[in-house]
Amino acid sequence: MNDRELKEKNNGRTRRQGSVITGGNSGIGLATAQRFVQEGAYVFITGRRQAELDKAVALIGRNVTAVQGDITKLQDLDGIAAAVKAEKGVVDIIVSNAGLTEQASIDSLTEEHFDKTFNLMAKAPVFLVQKLLPLMTGGGSIILVSSAMHLMGIPGHTTYAATKAALRSYARTWAAEFKGRNIRVNTLSPGVTDTPILDSQATTSEERESLVNMYLSMIPIGRLARAEEIANAAVFLGSDQSSYLTGSDLMADGGVGQV
Ligand SMILES: NC(=O)c1ccc[n+]([C@@H]2O[C@H](COP(=O)([O-])OP(=O)(O)OC[C@H]3O[C@@H](n4cnc5c(N)ncnc54)[C@H](OP(=O)(O)O)[C@@H]3O)[C@@H](O)[C@H]2O)c1
Numbered sequence: 305m306n307d308r309e310l311k312e313k314n315n316g317r318t319r320r321q322g323s324v325i326t327g328g329n330s331g332i333g334l335a336t337a338q339r340f341v342q343e344g345a346y347v348f349i350t351g352r353r354q355a356e357l358d359k360a361v362a363l364i365g366r367n368v369t370a371v372q373g374d375i376t377k378l379q380d381l382d383g384i385a386a387a388v389k390a391e392k393g394v395v396d397i398i399v400s401n402a403g404l405t406e407q408a409s410i411d412s413l414t415e416e417h418f419d420k421t422f423n424l425m426a427k428a429p430v431f432l433v434q435k436l437l438p439l440m441t442g443g444g445s446i447i448l449v450s451s452a453m454h455l456m457g458i459p460g461h462t463t464y465a466a467t468k469a470a471l472r473s474y475a476r477t478w479a480a481e482f483k484g485r486n487i488r489v490n491t492l493s494p495g496v497t498d499t500p501i502l503d504s505q506a507t508t509s510e511e512r513e514s515l516v517n518m519y520l521s522m523i524p525i526g527r528l529a530r531a532e533e534i535a536n537a538a539v540f541l542g543s544d545q546s547s548y549l550t551g552s553d554l555m556a557d558g559g560v561g562q563v
Contacts, residue, residue, distance in 0.1 A: 322392035323542065324348045324384065324436060326375050326428075327402030329356040331499030332449065334363070335531035336399055336538045341367050343539055348388055348395075350375065351402070375402055376423040378431055385435040396441045397542040400429040400471075401449040405501050407460035418463055425467035429474065442486035447541045448475055450491040450553065452561030468493070472553055479551030488550040490541050495557030497529040524559030 323340050327333035328349025337347045337360065346367045351357050357370035371387045373380030388395050403425050408417050429448055453461055454468035471491050478489040496502075496519040506512035516528065537556040540546050546554075555561055 320344055320346065320396075321441065322346050322348060322388055322395045322439075323397035323399065324350070324388060324395055324432075325399040325401055326350045326384075326432060328399075329353060329360040329370070331501060332494065332497060332531045332534045332538075333399065333401040334360050335535035336401065337364055337368065339532070339535040339539050340397070340542065341365075343543075345397070345542075346392060348384070348391075350384055375428040375432060381428070381431050381435050384432075385439065388436065389439055393439070394441050395436050395439045396444045398433060398436055398440070398444075398446045399449065399538060399542075400432055400447070402428070403449065403501070405461075405464055405505055407464075407505065408462065409460055410462060413462060421463035421467055425464070426470045429471060433474075433478070437487075440485075440487055443544070444487045445542045445546070446475075446478065446487065446489040447538055448489070448491045449538075450493040452493050452495045452555060452557035454491075454493060454553075455561055475553065476551045482550075488546070490546070490549055490551070491553045492534070492537055492541055493553055493555045493557060493561065494534045494537075495523060495529055495555075495560040497531055497534055499531055519560070522560050524563055527558070529556065529558055 323345045325333050325337050325347055328337045329351035337349050340347050341364055348369050348371055349360055350371045350373055352374050354372050357372055361368050361370050369391055371384050373383050375381055406417055433446060448471040450471040451468040453465045454472050475489045475491045502512060506515055534556050537554055541554060
């Protein structure tokens with residue numbers, strides 16, 4: 305079988321019908337949506353900012369529907385499921401990707417910060433999956449975007465790292481729970497990736513540069529990841545190329561979580 309035939313076989317079995325990518329209007333989610341469409345998928349991208357969704361739709365160009373919503377609100381998750389059901393009827397890949405980084409040391413951490421982080425990155429993925437599961441096809445793949453930080457200890461990341469560790473745990477539980485449904489669940493754990501999330505951690509360009517330099521000193525590959533490199537790993541987890549992976553963690557982290 306040549307590469308093209310192999311790609312078509314994989315697409316036909318797992319990728320053509322509908323992929324839902326939360327946070328698909330920026331960074332890793334947007335790059336993943338672009339790569340999925342290149343591979344023959346139809347994608348539903350979500351995010352809160354309509355203007356960014358419109359830009360993303362224009363960039364992706366075809367086979368894409370944008371669904372605006374805040375995934376921390378259960379009624380917005382219902383809206384995403386309803387849009388997928390109305391337009392395609394089924395979903396074959398879920399990429400639970402939306403996230404934020406807000407650093408807080410234990411001394412300054414507030415309840416508001418805790419709830420914001422956990423609502424988006426620990427609670428929303430559970431209800432996203434719950435609401436989309438009835439639409440999911442056999443052979444489907446769920447990709448939970450975690451982080452290398454789920455197994456690292458970096459000051460200021462009490463809540464962020466804990467939510468990412470929760471995702472790692474969901475993948476294990478659901479891999480077992482979905483036995484018999486022919487649905488695979490894995491986490492994808494990026495290392496430091498050059499996306500707008502880094503801007504949100506600095507107030508000046510100097511601050512951003514010093515943050516990046518701090519990370520660079522820890523990364524064996526010696527540079528940040530490009531969002532496309534993480535998207536390539538998502539393509540792998542979404543396709544039958546990863547047909548024997550479930551409950552596992554794919555670390556596309558430039559080695560930062562390995563040394
Ligand atoms: N970049 C890194 O270094 C890195 C490393 C490891 C893991 N990750 C993880 O990768 C994922 C993607 O991050 P990124 O780097 O691509 O960041 P990004 O460019 O800032 O994208 C974050 C996305 O999440 C969406 N989002 C945030 N809050 C939301 C909400 N309440 N409801 C719906 N959507 C929401 C944003 O859209 P709206 O603002 O329009 O809602 C945006 O599309 C995150 O889970 C992050 O933790 C990133």
